[in-house]
C-alpha cells in the first residue's frame with residue numbers, strides 16, 4: 001500500500017534532508033526529505049527508533065515490580081506508564097479498586113496531565129506560536145518567551161511545578177515514585193498535603209483558563225493559517241466514560257472516522273487486539289497500528305488531546321466543557337481536524353485537569369484508609385489510560401509463578417505514527433515544495449511534529465537546536481553537495 | 494583486668510567472649526557490616542567490618558576483643574576500602590535500586606549511602622543469575638544475592654531446616670537450595686521462617702508485598718544505617 005510522498009519512485013537523484021535530534025533512552029526520531037534539483041519534495045518520512053528492549057528485559061520479573069520498573073521507559077511521562085501498568089495488574093490480582101484508591105490514582109494522573117501539558121505548551125510550543133514558525137531562531141525558545149512575555153513563562157513554570165507536587169505527594173517522589181501498586185495505592189493524601197494543594201488550586205485554574213484564552217487568541221488571529229497548517233482529516237481514537245464523557249483515567253475505547261461516524265464505541269479495552277492491529281513497514285522501526293475493521297489503508301487514526309476532545313460527548317467539569325463547546329463552534333467546526341488544534345485542545349484538557357483536581361481535593365475519600373483490594377488472580381492483564389500524549393496500552397501475561405512471560409506496550413507515539421508522518425508530508429508539500437530550504441522553513445516540519453508532543457527527545461530538543469543536514473546525491477547515491485545546520489541553530493550553506 | 498579496648502581513641506568495655514563488633518555495638522559505636530547480624534554466629538565473609546588492630550587489618554565481627562587493643566575504625570582510609578568493597582558487591586550482582594522493591598529497606602543500599610558511594614565505579618559484570626519464583630510465597634532472586642549466608646545460618650540455626658547453602662567457588666559461587674529439583678518450591682521453607690526474612694538485600698523476599706510501603710515510611714528513608722543498627726542492637730540487649 002502507498003501513501004502520497006511516503007515513498008519516492010526514483011530516490012537515486014534526490015537530495016536528502018535529515019532533521020535528526022539528539023537521542024535519548026526512550027528512543028529517537030528523525031525526519032528525512034528527498035528533494036530534486038528544483039527542490040520539489042518527492043518523499044517525506046518521520047522515523048522513530050523505539051526502545052523495545054524493555055519488553056524483553058521485563059520477562060521473568062515478578063509482576064508487582066512492573067509499575068515501578070516501567071517508569072524507566074520514559075523520562076517525560078513516567079506516571080502514565082506507572083498507572084497503565086498498575087491498571088493491568090489490578091486485573092491480574094482480580095481487584096476492583098476502592099474509592100480511595102481510584103481517586104488517589106486519578107489525582108496523581110491529573111497532576112501528571114497538568115505538568116506535562118504545561119511543559120509541552122509553554123516550554124516547547126509557545127515559542128513557535130508567539131514568535132512565528134520562521135522567526136529568529138536565536139529567540140525562538142523558552143528563554144526568548146521569558147524575556148518577551150515574562151508573565152506567560154512564569155505561569156508555565158508554576159503550573160508545571162504544581163502538577164509535580166501532586167505527583168510527589170501521591171507517589172512519594174516527583175519522578176519515579178511508587179504510589180500505585182497492584183490493586184490500589186500505598187498511601188493516601190494527608191490533610192496537611194491536601195491543604196497545601198488547596199491553597200493554590202484556584203490560582204492554577206485561573207492560569208489554565210488564561211492558557212486556553214491565549215491559544216484561542218493566537219489561533220483565531222490567523223484562523224486560516226492555523227487551520228490549514230498540515231491539514232488532513234483522520235479518524236480519532238480515545239477512551240470515553242460510560243456516559244460518553246471525557247475521561248482520562250478509565251473508560252471504553254471509542255473510534256470515530258473522519259466524518260464523525262462511529263467505528264466502535266465503549267469497547268472493553270481488555271480485548272483491544274480485536275480492534276487494533278499493528279503493521280510493520282520496511283522503512284521504519286516503529287509499528288503502524290490501524291483499526292482492523294477499516295483495514296491497513298484506511299485504518300490509521302490519531303490519539304491525544306484533539307482525539308479526546310473531539311470524541312467525547314461532553315467534559316464533566318464546567319469551565320472546560322464551555323471551552324470544548326467554543327472549540328467545536330469555532331469557524332463552524334473548522335478546527336476539529338486541524339493539526340495545530342492539538343495545542344488548543346491540550347489547554348482545554350489542562351483546564352479540565354485543574355478543575356478535576358479541585359473536585360478531588362474536596363473529597364474526603366482521599367483521606368481514606370482502605371487502600372488495596374484483591375480478588376481472584378488472573379494470568380493476563382490489560383491496562384489502558386489516556387496519557388498526556390494519547391491512549392497508552394499495557395498488556396501483560398504472567399505464569400503460575402507470578403513471573404512476567406510476555407508484555408506488549410502500545411504507546412501514544414506509536415498510535416500517532418502514521419498521523420505524524422501525514423502531518424510531515426502535508427507541511428512539506430505546503431511550505432517546502434519548490435523552495436530553497438532555510439532553517440525557518442524546516443522548523444515548520446518540527447512545528448507539525450511538536451503538535452503531537454511525541455514521547456521523544458525531539459520534543460524537548462527541537463527548539464531550533466536540531467542538528468540538521470541537507471545532502472544532494474548523485475545517481476549513485478554519492479553526496480555531491482551538502483548544507484548543514486549546527487547544534488547552536490546556525491544554518492550555513 | 495579492666496577489659497577495655499580503644500576504638501578511634503574511645504575506651505570501650507567488653508565482656509569475655511565478645512568480638513570487637515559485639516563490644517562496639519554494645520557501646521553504641523557503629524562499624525559498617527553486611528554479613529554480620531548479632532542474632533547469628535559471625536561469618537566473616539564480606540570484610541566490610543574490617544578495622545585496624547594494632548596496625549593489622551582484621552574482620553571485627555570475628556575478631557575477639559582482647560584487653561588493650563588499639564583499634565582504628567572510622568577513618569578515611571578504612572572507609573575508602575569499605576566503599577570499594579561495596580562497589581564490587583554492586584557490580585558483581587545485578588542491583589537495580591531504582592526499581593527494586595527492597596529499595597529503602599536494603600542494607601546494601603543503605604551501607605552504600607553511609608559510605609558516600611556515588612557510583613559503582615567498576616564495570617558492571619551483568620552476570621546471568623537465576624530467579625526462582627517456584628515457591629508460592631517466597632521469591633529467590635539471585636541477581637541480588639551477596640552471598641552473606643545469613644539465610645544459610647538462619648535456616649540451619651533458627652529454623653532447623655538447612656534450606657540454603659552455597660555452592661561453587663569464586664565467581665561461580667551461588668546460593669543453592671536443598672531439594673532434589675533444585676527449586677525452592679520443593680524445600681520445606683515457609684514464609685514465616687527466619688530465613689525468609691533475614692536477607693539484607695532483596696534476594697529472598699516474601700512475595701506480593703512489592704512496593705506496599707510508601708516512600709517516606711521505609712526503614713532508611715529518614716535514618717542512616719548506623720542509627721538503625723545501633724538502635725536494633727540496643728533493643729536486642731533490652732530483651733536479654
Ligand code: SF4
Nearest residue numbers: 638639641642644692
Ligand atoms: S539470599 Fe540474601 S541472606 Fe542469603 S546469602 Fe544471598 S544475600 Fe545473603
Ligand code: FES
Nearest residue numbers: 526537539540554
Ligand atoms: S560483617 Fe564482618 S565480615 Fe561481613
